[in-house]
Amino acid sequence: MSRVFVKEELKENSTLTLTGEIHHYLTHVLRMKIGDPLCLFNGGNQEFLSTISEIQKNKITLHISTAQTVNKESPLxxxxxxxxxxxxxxxxxxxxxxxxxxxxxxxxxxxxxxxxxxxxxxxxxxxxxxxxxxxxxxxxxxxxxxxxxxxxxxxxxxxxxxxxxxxxxxxxxxxxxxxxxxxxxxxxxxxxxxxxxxxxxxxxxxxxxxxxxxxxxxxxxxxxxxxxxxxxxxxxxxxxxxxx
Incomplete structure (x- = not known):
């Protein structure tokens, strides 16, 4: 599953709309389609599982379902x-x-x-x-x-x-x-x-x-x-x- 960093606040059971560079990256580089899963993170200690629900010319909409705590940081x-x-x-x-x-x-x-x-x-x-x-x-x-x-x-x-x-x-x-x-x-x-x-x-x-x-x-x-x-x-x- 692809992972992307976003600066927006992330919450379970919510909708997120992305534009600009990240819209281009998801649609033209990763070539993602409606229904594709995507893992989001924003610099905290959680990952958020989402699904692409809508793709338009200048924006992409995701439904965020669940979050999980992840610890891949070094003790150093x-x-x-x-x-x-x-x-x-x-x-x-x-x-x-x-x-x-x-x-x-x-x-x-x-x-x-x-x-x-x-x-x-x-x-x-x-x-x-x-x-x-x-x-x-x-x-x-x-x-x-x-x-x-x-x-x-x-x-x-x-x-x-x-x-x-x-x-x-x-x-x-x-x-x-x-x-x-x-x-x-x-x-x-x-x-x-x-x-x-x-x-x-x-x-x-x-x-x-x-x-x-x-x-x-x-x-x-x-x-x-x-x-x-x-x-x-x-x-x-x-x-x-x-x-x-």
């Missing part, structure tokens, strides 16, 4: 602080980390970020990508794509999260060391741009009590780090190794 809260990369890299990154269960993505303004990438139109696009990816992966909650924050501002936020910054020149601590000692279920993963963090940014992170680690002898691309580390965290401390 993972926030990705991703320095804004070049080109379309965030477009490709967001689906992967949505599938892996991240809670939020914060584009970071660092000294070597590509600020041209983070236009208001891009932020809207990134949120839509997160919504679509949640549809595909069965989640009922959609990761929030934050407005960009300065590196300094981000370091001061989320005081209850374990902040882990990845730095290719670190040679005394790695991810295994962190996972052996931490009891936290809340993480901020801080990932630099293509040119890496500057020494001044590393010093600032140390001052703000970030844990600075290396991911080994090979330098990873900026778009590789978040899916890799999120997957490891979900396997070791989350729900990637369970079936219930």
């Amino acid at each position: 809260e993972i926030i990705i602080g991703q320095a804004i990369p070049k080109g379309q890299k965030l477009d490709d990154l967001i689906p992967k980390i949505t599938e892996l269960g991240v809670s939020k993505v914060v584009p970071l303004i660092t000294e070597r970020s590509d600020l041209k990438t983070a236009s208001p139109q891009k932020l809207v696009r990134w949120q839509k990508i997160a919504e679509y990816s949640s549809q595909q992966t069965g989640r009922t909650k959609v990761p929030e794509i934050s407005t960009p924050l300065s590196f300094n501002h981000f370091l001061k936020k989320y005081p209850n999260h374990e902040k882990i910054l990845f730095y290719e020149l670190e040679n005394s601590k790695n991810l295994h060391d962190v996972l052996k000692t931490t009891t936290s279920q809340k993480f901020c993963l801080i990932i630099g741009p293509e040119g890496g963090f500057t020494p001044q940014e590393i010093a600032l992170a140390q001052k703000e009590n970030c844990t600075i680690i290396s991911l080994g002898k090979r330098i990873l691309r900026t778009e590789t780090v978040a899916p890799l580390v999120t997957g490891i965290l979900q396997y070791v401390k989350g729900d990637l190794n369970t079936w219930t």
Whole structure:
């Protein structure tokens, strides 16, 4: 059964009319017909079973029958602080980390970020990508794509999260060391741009009590780090190794 994210309030035994992009998606992309079932969600912890009752040129009407509570969220809260990369890299990154269960993505303004990438139109696009990816992966909650924050501002936020910054020149601590000692279920993963963090940014992170680690002898691309580390965290401390 197809799933779609909607922003409207959903209730059992009610009627919902959809227009615009979602009307086009249902009728021209999914090619749905009257009588077809459709699963709806709106970012809460429930899915709503509906049936298409009417299709018109510019709107589609659904009858919502029942709701069921769904829990496909990880016990971990993972926030990705991703320095804004070049080109379309965030477009490709967001689906992967949505599938892996991240809670939020914060584009970071660092000294070597590509600020041209983070236009208001891009932020809207990134949120839509997160919504679509949640549809595909069965989640009922959609990761929030934050407005960009300065590196300094981000370091001061989320005081209850374990902040882990990845730095290719670190040679005394790695991810295994962190996972052996931490009891936290809340993480901020801080990932630099293509040119890496500057020494001044590393010093600032140390001052703000970030844990600075290396991911080994090979330098990873900026778009590789978040899916890799999120997957490891979900396997070791989350729900990637369970079936219930």
